[in-house]
Amino acid sequence: xxxxxxxxxxxxxxxxxxxxxxxxxxxxxxxxxxxxxxxxxxxxxxxxxxxxxxxxxxxxxxxxxxxxxxxxxxxxxxxxxxxxxxxxxxxxxxxxxxxxxxxxxxxxxxxxxxxxxxxxxxxxxxxxxxxxxxxxxxxxxxxxxxxxxxxxxxxxxxxxxxxxxxxxxxxxxxxxxxxxxxxxxxxxxxxxx
Numbered sequence: 498x499x500x501x502x503x504x505x506x507x508x509x510x511x512x513x514x515x516x517x518x519x520x521x522x523x524x525x526x527x528x529x530x531x532x533x534x535x536x537x538x539x540x541x542x543x544x545x546x547x548x549x550x551x552x553x554x555x556x557x558x559x560x561x562x563x564x565x566x567x568x569x570x571x572x573x574x575x576x577x578x579x580x581x582x583x584x585x586x587x588x589x590x591x592x593x594x595x596x597x598x599x600x601x602x603x604x605x606x607x608x609x610x611x612x613x614x615x616x617x618x619x620x621x622x623x624x625x626x627x628x629x630x631x632x633x634x635x636x637x638x639x640x641x642x643x644x645x646x647x648x649x650x651x652x653x654x655x656x657x658x659x660x661x662x663x664x665x666x667x668x669x670x671x672x673x674x675x676x677x678x679x680x681x682x683x684x685x686x687x688x689x690x
Contacts, residue, residue: 498529501552501603504575508550512627519617526609532596539594545583547604551576554600555665558592559672568672571597571665578602581631597665642675650674651684 502524509515515523527550532538538556539545549556555573558580559566569592572578583590584607614621641650654661654674661670662685671681 501529501550501601502527504552505550505603508575508577509623512630513619513623515617515619515623519613519619522617523605523613523620526605526613527603528605530602530604532600532602534596534599537593537595539580539583539590539592541591541593542589543583544587545580545590545594546607547579548581548584548610549578549602549604551578552601552603554602555597556594556600557597557665557669558594560592566672567675568669571661571669571673573664577627581628585628597669647674647676647680648684648688650676651681651688 505524505527506520509520509523529552530549532554538549541561549572551572551574553574555571556578557571558569560569561567578594580590580592580594582588583592587607610624614624641653645653651674654670667681667685668678671678674681676684
């Protein structure tokens with residue numbers, strides 16, 4: 498648990514350093530959890546009660562429409578995970594969160610996070626800055642989805658995160674960039690980075 502909390506501290510402080518009292522209060526609220534491979538953590542219609550820090554494993558948030566799945570985002574160590582809009586609005590999720598691999602996570606409950614944000618200005622600032630970075634990344638991703646060709650989406654993904662080819666099954670990567678698995682395989686064989 499000490500190593501996991503050290504990872505948490507690094508991930509928090511890279512966004513916004515906390516004073517000692519705030520850090521100790523925040524660190525005390527996280528608990529470790531483990532999930533099996535292909536386990537749904539949050540279902541559509543459920544309210545997300547937790548934010549997670551990935552210690553080990555890979556997860557994905559996805560949307561279902563008719564008979565298709567669209568992968569929205571991947572999470573893996575050392576990143577935060579969860580259905581963030583449902584968490585902060587405490588409304589039913591429109592997305593699933595599932596493990597791709599066996600996963601070890603730390604999690605904090607909404608009630609604890611809400612209380613800590615009210616008690617510690619530095620925690621509220623950390624959350625605001627983290628959400629701002631997330632929004633910025635989401636807008637950049639929207640530009641990619643709406644404007645880029647399949648090849649440009651593929652090269653952008655691999656330039657940003659080359660390790661995902663060995664970490665995440667290709668069918669999910671294809672879903673993430675909005676192509677079918679056959680097109681993804683062709684891109685893998687033809688695009689030079």
